[in-house]
Amino acid sequence: MMDITIGQFFPGDSIIHRMDPRTKILFTMLYMIVIFLVNNFAGFAVIFLFILAVIVSSRVPVKYYFKGLKTILILMLFTALFNLFLTPGNTIYTLPYLGWTISDSGIRFAAFMLFRLTFLLIGTSALTFTTSPVVLTDGLEYLMRPFSKIGVPAHEIAMMMTIALRFIPTFAEETDRIKKAQSARGADFESGSILKRAKAMVPILVPLFVGAFRRADDLAIAMEARCYRGGEGRTSLKQLSFSYADIYGLASAAIILTAVIICNIYSHF
Amino acid sequence: MIEVKNVSYVYSAGTPFEVKALDDVSFTIGEGEFIGLIGHTGSGKSTLVNIISGIVKPTSGQVLIDNIDITNQKSVTRALKGKIGLVFQYPEYQLFEETVYKDIAFGPKNIGVPDSEIDDRVKEALKTVGLSEDILNKSPFELSGGQKRRVAIAGILSMKPKILILDEPTAGLDPGGRDEILGRIKELHSDYSITVILVSHSMEDVAKICEKVIVMSQGKILKYSYLDEVFKDSEELRENGLSVPEITTIMQKLKSLGLDVRDDIFRIEDAKEEILKILKGGEDQ
Numbered sequence: 001m002m003d004i005t006i007g008q009f010f011p012g013d014s015i016i017h018r019m020d021p022r023t024k025i026l027f028t029m030l031y032m033i034v035i036f037l038v039n040n041f042a043g044f045a046v047i048f049l050f051i052l053a054v055i056v057s058s059r060v061p062v063k064y065y066f067k068g069l070k071t072i073l074i075l076m077l078f079t080a081l082f083n084l085f086l087t088p089g090n091t092i093y094t095l096p097y098l099g100w101t102i103s104d105s106g107i108r109f110a111a112f113m114l115f116r117l118t119f120l121l122i123g124t125s126a127l128t129f130t131t132s133p134v135v136l137t138d139g140l141e142y143l144m145r146p147f148s149k150i151g152v153p154a155h156e157i158a159m160m161m162t163i164a165l166r167f168i169p170t171f172a173e174e175t176d177r178i179k180k181a182q183s184a185r186g187a188d189f190e191s192g193s194i195l196k197r198a199k200a201m202v203p204i205l206v207p208l209f210v211g212a213f214r215r216a217d218d219l220a221i222a223m224e225a226r227c228y229r230g231g232e233g234r235t236s237l238k239q240l241s242f243s244y245a246d247i248y249g250l251a252s253a254a255i256i257l258t259a260v261i262i263c264n265i266y267s268h269f
Numbered sequence: 270m271i272e273v274k275n276v277s278y279v280y281s282a283g284t285p286f287e288v289k290a291l292d293d294v295s296f297t298i299g300e301g302e303f304i305g306l307i308g309h310t311g312s313g314k315s316t317l318v319n320i321i322s323g324i325v326k327p328t329s330g331q332v333l334i335d336n337i338d339i340t341n342q343k344s345v346t347r348a349l350k351g352k353i354g355l356v357f358q359y360p361e362y363q364l365f366e367e368t369v370y371k372d373i374a375f376g377p378k379n380i381g382v383p384d385s386e387i388d389d390r391v392k393e394a395l396k397t398v399g400l401s402e403d404i405l406n407k408s409p410f411e412l413s414g415g416q417k418r419r420v421a422i423a424g425i426l427s428m429k430p431k432i433l434i435l436d437e438p439t440a441g442l443d444p445g446g447r448d449e450i451l452g453r454i455k456e457l458h459s460d461y462s463i464t465v466i467l468v469s470h471s472m473e474d475v476a477k478i479c480e481k482v483i484v485m486s487q488g489k490i491l492k493y494s495y496l497d498e499v500f501k502d503s504e505e506l507r508e509n510g511l512s513v514p515e516i517t518t519i520m521q522k523l524k525s526l527g528l529d530v531r532d533d534i535f536r537i538e539d540a541k542e543e544i545l546k547i548l549k550g551g552e553d554q
Binding site: 178180181182183184185186187188202203206207210211 | 375378410
């Protein structure tokens, strides 16, 4: 029923899958910064080639990356339109009747924004497609550990994320089940005014929340029964370790960063 | 009458996770019959009842209820709502209203029953499931598990369905609660002569109250016949991950040990008589 492509994990054994989650998280953060540093088309060409290499080597079908893009399509269009019309510069076209103007730098910024959002989403999808949620939060916990000195509950945050991710499919399934059960009692979710349809959600939301609290209770008891007591002195079953895949990752990070800086300095396109 | 014609259903078609839940299934259920639908987990039982009640559309094939094709138009399925009552697994998780009364009245209201009639329907449904009217003003969330289950079933019965489908109505209940629910369903069937389909993987439950059984395995109908006919071939059932009722196993063992008893017995009372007959017969000689 629900199409949750963002954040979905595709098991596999590609070089990207084998990378350490910490490398991938740091890499993704660096990648995000680089995307917003780029200020010319040559730089975007470098990023395009790089992300293409990532997609191919992740061995996750390309269509799943595009499916993720579809979900933010409206956001992308709006951002592009705003940039197109609201950026000051040399006017090259004026919309009849409305008087809105399109400038040369408007076109440039709109294109940049589109590229940035597209590359951003594909890049972060590459992270979640190739890293299982559990491993991902392990990596996050490790990276957040230095901050626990200033009172950030690194382990607890990571645990909450793991649990939240774990329950997304469960609740999607439960919503589907409740929806069917209520429509078997003649409930109608599809017709009527917005207000009527919003009211029709009550028979779904109440059982869903009741179920969520019940599950939270059960889970808490199950964790207590297995002597869970937070992050203090806790060790992992699976130790994170760096491998040659991470060296490739770091090397390519250095190359892409250098290439983008060179583009920023020398390219005027 | 329910006619299922060449119905197939495929989950997640076109992805690597494609599963064929139903594979070209056809059968007919007559008016007023009491059918047990059994099969192990994942055999397609739940998918089949969802399709029969018009909630899920089949990938291909037709379902006719009293000669109306419910797989076609939306308006037809809406008209059928109320005519087919589907009690889901763990139906107590669908309760949501502030009071038991409002929850039971939710179904009839949705299908357009006039307000003047709703009150009678709620009380009648509550009586049918064996609960007293004291609880009508309570919140459904403060009831016990068994009571919640019965309120949820009453919420379906208040729509006065002509066909009642129950998906594992006894799952998670203690033996007392199980017998109570099964007894009520049996009464309902004989009092109102409605068609009942009971989905279960408990052979004991099915043997206790059904007339005919549909056995499903891997999305196909393995057998569809009267109880004695189905339980006769216990080997085939076992191969498909199902068992025959314990009492049938006992009778079959007795026979293989050389006692001259019938081995197609599936109710304890019949078994008692059969064994007594043999014992008395022995005295006469």
